[in-house]
Amino acid sequence: MNRRNTPAKEAILSLLSSSKRALSQDVIERQLDIKINRATIYRVLNRFYEDDIVHRIVAEDGKQYFAICEKNEKNQHHFHFRCSSCDTIECLHIPVDYKVPKGYNVKNANCVLTGSCNDCS
Amino acid sequence: MNRRNTPAKEAILSLLSSSKRALSQDVIERQLDIKINRATIYRVLNRFYEDDIVHRIVAEDGKQYFAICEKNEKNQHHFHFRCSSCDTIECLHIPVDYKVPKGYNVKNANCVLTGSCNDCS
């Protein structure tokens, strides 16, 4: 399964790279300079996710948000903060600390704190 | 906005009370003895949620799961564990420990660890 470079991928990757926040498909579509189809955006994001280029957060609103994986936190679970006022999600760079009962195996962590951020408080 | 006791509410509350797991609407509908409409189940669950009778978890699959609030953990955020093999969610009774940057205000926490549980490992 080879991957090809296309304008759509470059645009989405560049947008994610320049954003401090985790973005959802609709926000990405709105912020892109070029018009890219909804389905294409999802396909590109899912490929980035498979290739560990981005991580995916599912928030309380049931929507998926995507953010670039920073090198030093790759495969490292961290908290996310969702501001319900400005409806953005940001990575808090705080590692998630937990212990699970014996026999349990954790593969992924989806931790989102919701409230109001510094700008909105 | 008064609340009335109805067979639907009693049945759903009793099912949630007897379950060790957080349940989604489809599972609730399937496990109920009496037939209750999908929309009604959601309305009852949302009312329970407003009244702090249950808490709501949104998992990576984007679905809502509901579990009875235990007295001693009311308003206390704890981890949840979702087993991707048997597709159940359970409350881990492990408090979520975090600190947020200055000016941030946390109202809710939605923390789900995903992996395989003791039975499925």
Place this chain on the structure above:
DNA sequence: CTGTGTGCAAAGGGTTTGCAAGTAC
């Protein structure tokens, strides 16, 4: 030229809503 990527439209799955009929109190 071959196989990956894209747009479009439609389908899918979970959740909510409008409305008329039912029922708790």
Place this chain on the structure above:
DNA sequence: GTACTTGCAAACCCTTTGCACACAG
């Protein structure tokens, strides 16, 4: 009797899929 509840069907929203065409390598 009044206001809350329910069932039904349809609407909504986010995400995925099928298919034909476009295009990167």
